[in-house]
Amino acid sequence: xxxxxxxxxxxxxxxxxxxxxxxxxxxxxxxxxxxxxxxxxxxxxxxxxxxxxxxxxxxxxxxxxxxxxxxxxxxxxxxxxxxxxxxxxxxxxxxxxxxxxxxxxxxxxxxxxxxxxxxxxxxxxxxxxxxxxxxxxxxxxxxxxxxxxxxxxxxxxxxxxxxxxxxxxxxxxxxxxxxxxxxxxxxxxxxxxxxxxxxxxxxxxxxxxxxxxxxxxxxxxxxxxxxxxxxxxxxxxxxxxxxxxxxxxxxxxxxxxxxxxxx
Numbered sequence: 639x640x641x642x643x644x645x646x647x648x649x650x651x652x653x654x655x656x657x658x659x660x661x662x663x664x665x666x667x668x669x670x671x672x673x674x675x676x677x678x679x680x681x682x683x684x685x686x687x688x689x690x691x692x693x694x695x696x697x698x699x700x701x702x703x704x705x706x707x708x709x710x711x712x713x714x715x716x717x718x719x720x721x722x723x724x725x726x727x728x729x730x731x732x733x734x735x736x737x738x739x740x741x742x743x744x745x746x747x748x749x750x751x752x753x754x755x756x757x758x759x760x761x762x763x764x765x766x767x768x769x770x771x772x773x774x775x776x777x778x779x780x781x782x783x784x785x786x787x788x789x790x791x792x793x794x795x796x797x798x799x800x801x802x803x804x805x806x807x808x809x810x811x812x813x814x815x816x817x818x819x820x821x822x823x824x825x826x827x828x829x830x831x832x833x834x835x836x837x838x839x840x841x842x843x844x845x846x847x848x849x850x851x852x853x854x855x856x857x858x859x860x861x862x863x864x865x866x867x868x869x870x871x872x873x874x875x876x877x878x879x880x881x882x883x884x885x886x887x888x889x890x891x892x893x894x895x896x897x898x899x900x901x
Contacts, residue, residue, distance in 0.1 A: 640892045641668035641706035645697065647715025647740070648749075648816070649781050649808040651678015654714070657881035658888070665889060670709075672700050674720065674815075676778075681809040686777040689814030690719060690748070697724035701731050708733040710892045714877070716816065719743045725826040734830040736891045738884070739839060739874050744856065745822040749815075765790075773813045781808035794838040795872045795879030804878065830864040832891040834884070838873035846899050858901060866896025 642662055646654040652671030662669040674693040676684025697720055701709055711732050713721035718740035725732045741752055753766050773779050784805050787793060793801060835841040846867060849857040859865065868887045870876050876884040890896065 639666060639668055639706065640889075641704055641709045642670065642888065642892075643697065643700060643704065643709045643711050644669065644671045645674070645711070645713040645717035645721045646672070646677070647713075647717045648779075648811045649677065650714075650804075651680070651807065651809065653678055653807055654804070655877055658877045658885050661881055661885040662888065665885070667889070668704070668706060670700060670704060672697055674717075676812045676815075677809045678807070684778065684810070684812050686775070687814070688777075688812035690723065690816075690818040690820060692812075693720035693815050694723035694727065697721065698727050701728050707731070710734045710736060710888070712736045712738060712888060713740055714738045715740050715874070716749050719749055719820050720815070722822070722826060723820055725829060726822045727825070729825040729829060732826070732829055734832060734892060735826070736832040736834060736888060738834040738876065739836045739841070740833075742833075742860075743820050745824075746819050748817050748819045750817050751819060770813060770817065774810065777813050778810040779813055779816075780810055781805070791875070792836070792838040792840075792873030793875060793879075796875050797878070800875075800878040804875070827859075828864065830894070831866075832896050833860075833865070833867045834876070834887055834891075835867065835869050836874055836876055837869050837871050842869055843867045843897055843899065850899055850901055861899050861901040863898065866891070866894075866898055868896050 644655040652673040655671040659669040673680050674696045676688045711721050718737050722743045757763050850861045872880045
């Protein structure tokens with residue numbers, strides 16, 4: 639029986655995965671939605687000291703408390719950073735990492751650092767910087783409004799009631815989880831990895847092929863044989879807009895399917 643640990647991104651808790659969790663369990667899998675410190679129903683536990691290491695330890699503890707010998711670690715959006723950090727600390731317990739509409743985390747980069755280094759649109763970079771500078775009490779970013787959610791990410795296919803729930807349950811985001819650099823030992827470097835691109839955001843497998851062809855050594859990992867990719871014809875929130883499609887992709891990813899890219 640395959641066991642999945644599902645990690646949401648900024649402002650979101652384990653509740654985000656509700657529909658996918660139900661479908662995975664209906665298909666005979668185990669599913670454990672993670673709620674990181676300061677988010678979801680654990681928002682009251684956040685403080686100025688809450689950072690990326692806090693969230694990595696949250697996931698390490700969850701993995702340690704799952705009886706299954708191995709888990710498929712699924713990360714959405716910025717949840718890719720604590721997910722890879724946890725896999726680096728428990729590589730023997732992780733059979734695969736699946737990144738869903740998520741940035742590729744890199745050793746030595748924070749979420750903000752990755753945006754500054756690779757985001758080509760200066761308006762987007764400025765938006766990230768301004769939200770950090772305006773953090774409440776200097777350490778937490780206020781939850782996004784409906785207009786914010788619609789402006790920052792594609793909400794294609796998300797039903798109105800699900801979008802309203804997303805905004806209602808969004809929590810303040812601990813700033814330290816976005817600004818503390820990820821530090822890796824390299825233990826997770828060879829783990830099987832899957833990327834799920836939501837084409838409604840403008841991302842697709844062809845972009846990966848272009849990055850690999852660029853010759854930049856930082857992207858050559860994307861062409862390694864243990865890495866595969868999928869596309870979903872939806873927006874940034876597939877667990878809300880297409881839970882059936884996302885569930886199918888997660889099951890296929892765990893089985894080792896997906897499109898490979900060659901150097």
